[in-house]
Amino acid sequence: MDETQDEPKDSRGRVAELHAIRARAVAGPSERATEAQHAKGKLTAHERIELLLDPGSFHEVEQLRRHRATGFGLEAKKPYTDGVVTGWGTVEGRTVFVYAHDFRIFGGALGEAHASKIHKIMDKAIAAGAPLVSLNDGAGARIQEGVSALAGYGGIFQRNTRASGVIPQISVMLGPCAGGAAYSPALTDFVFMVRETSQMFITGPDVVKAVTGEEITQNGLGGADVHAETSGVCHFAYDDEETCIAEVRYLLSMLPQNNRENPPVSPSDDPADRRGDHLLDLVPADGNRPYDMRKVIEELVDDGDFLEIHERWATNIICALARLDGQVVGLVANQPQSLAGVLDIEASEKAARFVQMCDAFNIPIVTLLDVPGFLPGVDQEHGGIIRHGAKLLYAYCNATVPRVSVILRKAYGGAYIVMDSQTIGADLTYAWPTNEIAVMGAEGAANVIFRRQIAAADDPEATRTRMVKEYKAELMHPYYAAERGLVDDVIDPRETRQVLIDSLAMLRTKHADLPSRKHGNPPQ
Numbered sequence: 001m002d003e004t005q006d007e008p009k010d011s012r013g014r015v016a017e018l019h020a021i022r023a024r025a026v027a028g029p030s031e032r033a034t035e036a037q038h039a040k041g042k043l044t045a046h047e048r049i050e051l052l053l054d055p056g057s058f059h060e061v062e063q064l065r066r067h068r069a070t071g072f073g074l075e076a077k078k079p080y081t082d083g084v085v086t087g088w089g090t091v092e093g094r095t096v097f098v099y100a101h102d103f104r105i106f107g108g109a110l111g112e113a114h115a116s117k118i119h120k121i122m123d124k125a126i127a128a129g130a131p132l133v134s135l136n137d138g139a140g141a142r143i144q145e146g147v148s149a150l151a152g153y154g155g156i157f158q159r160n161t162r163a164s165g166v167i168p169q170i171s172v173m174l175g176p177c178a179g180g181a182a183y184s185p186a187l188t189d190f191v192f193m194v195r196e197t198s199q200m201f202i203t204g205p206d207v208v209k210a211v212t213g214e215e216i217t218q219n220g221l222g223g224a225d226v227h228a229e230t231s232g233v234c235h236f237a238y239d240d241e242e243t244c245i246a247e248v249r250y251l252l253s254m255l256p257q258n259n260r261e262n263p264p265v266s267p268s269d270d271p272a273d274r275r276g277d278h279l280l281d282l283v284p285a286d287g288n289r290p291y292d293m294r295k296v297i298e299e300l301v302d303d304g305d306f307l308e309i310h311e312r313w314a315t316n317i318i319c320a321l322a323r324l325d326g327q328v329v330g331l332v333a334n335q336p337q338s339l340a341g342v343l344d345i346e347a348s349e350k351a352a353r354f355v356q357m358c359d360a361f362n363i364p365i366v367t368l369l370d371v372p373g374f375l376p377g378v379d380q381e382h383g384g385i386i387r388h389g390a391k392l393l394y395a396y397c398n399a400t401v402p403r404v405s406v407i408l409r410k411a412y413g414g415a416y417i418v419m420d421s422q423t424i425g426a427d428l429t430y431a432w433p434t435n436e437i438a439v440m441g442a443e444g445a446a447n448v449i450f451r452r453q454i455a456a457a458d459d460p461e462a463t464r465t466r467m468v469k470e471y472k473a474e475l476m477h478p479y480y481a482a483e484r485g486l487v488d489d490v491i492d493p494r495e496t497r498q499v500l501i502d503s504l505a506m507l508r509t510k511h512a513d514l515p516s517r518k519h520g521n522p523p524q
Helices: 011-027 031-039 045-052 112-128 147-163 179-187 205-212 218-222 224-231 241-252 293-300 345-360 378-382 385-398 413-418 442-449 451-456 460-475 493-507
Strands: 059-061 084-091 094-101 132-136 169-173 176-178 190-194 199-201 236-238 306-309 317-324 327-334 365-371 403-412 428-431 436-438
Touching: 045 084, 045 094, 045 132, 045 241, 059 112, 084 112, 094 112, 112 132, 112 147, 132 179, 147 179, 169 179, 169 241, 176 179, 179 199, 190 224, 190 241, 199 218, 205 218, 218 224, 224 236, 236 241, 241 306, 293 306, 293 317, 293 327, 293 365, 293 493, 317 345, 317 493, 327 345, 327 493, 345 365, 345 385, 365 413, 378 385, 385 413, 403 413, 403 493, 428 493, 451 460
Parallel strands: 094 132, 132 169, 169 190, 176 199, 190 236, 327 365, 365 403, 403 428, 403 436
Antiparallel strands: 059 084, 084 094, 306 317, 317 327
């Protein structure tokens, strides 16, 4: 409060004073600071919260908080909020907790009071069992407060970890995020970024140049496109804040409030028994011909609408949230258009984390298989494809939510087993009449099994062709796995949507117990 002003004498005066202070807290340090924020293409903290939450639903917590630090001129600058706006509101009527850095105040840098506000709102989110969204636009630890500021991050990281798998945590990067601050988003379930205005890195361009001699821009080092395509740190990247925050709302509409609830149901006008006649033309019977798995997903899900996670990273596998008859499902599907749909290190990591997220938040998993195997190569082997591929295997084996898999075409070798086969716990496994389930492709198998006959033949090529046909006829016909109980049924592709909906409806009351243990030790 400004000590030079006369104190109000009555209740009305006190209330007027309160409203003036609140207005000052929302307005920020100055119009000039707000204009500077807008000039960068960025919104203020309150403007962002208004976009995220339902109109009029925001309840701010500790709006009048100020820091207690002294030295380096801090005692003369004690703005309200201390550079972070915290509170709760609703998204489509459901409670959501939020904190938003205010870059206009200390560059959004984290001090002791600033961190305390974040800790409090995180604790409330965990206690209430509601999602937490962080709108990040801060310059890291407040250097003037020294180790007191730095310690604040430890409290955030500890709460991120405690909340993991309990409530959905979403990080929205709307400005810089450097050093240790970047680890909080990395601990959350989803990371959104805005091109040009948001960056994430542990060491900035100046440090990189000093240590390695490499020159690079902030966006080149840790911009949205880099993290969406190369590092896999970012799940979603958009051109502007408005679109980004709208997509956060959409994602929240697909997630439960916490791990004790199911995702919200949204009634659909799309008939459950709608036949997918286009599927017969979308997927070629020839296993060597590519096609776009996204078009298959569009044909299966309600109104063709789905939200793809990590769309531009590890594009040989698709992970998406969608609805079937109004019920949320997680989709994992090989993408024959990219690297023929093989599994590699990045695809295994991407799918494994998605499966874990779905399992944590009671989202049934549908797996669409068309996989020729794991990607061969020295780089993959030396990069640890064994342990990285095992992450996906572990995630599926550990998942207790309903799991249904459909084999569209190829399902070869270890990749078939890893992609939620019946033997690792899929509740129901279906196959199309175009399926080829085998240890490997017919050509490779024939070359191994019949190599001596082929080598000794007068016409090796003709013999090879005959042996390939023989192998296919004996071990790779569409009904081989069904005859041995490895798939539950071979289905008409046009009926896939209804089969999935009926199967998931039956599995909705599934209950599965894991062995008693503190936690597993998944491959790293």
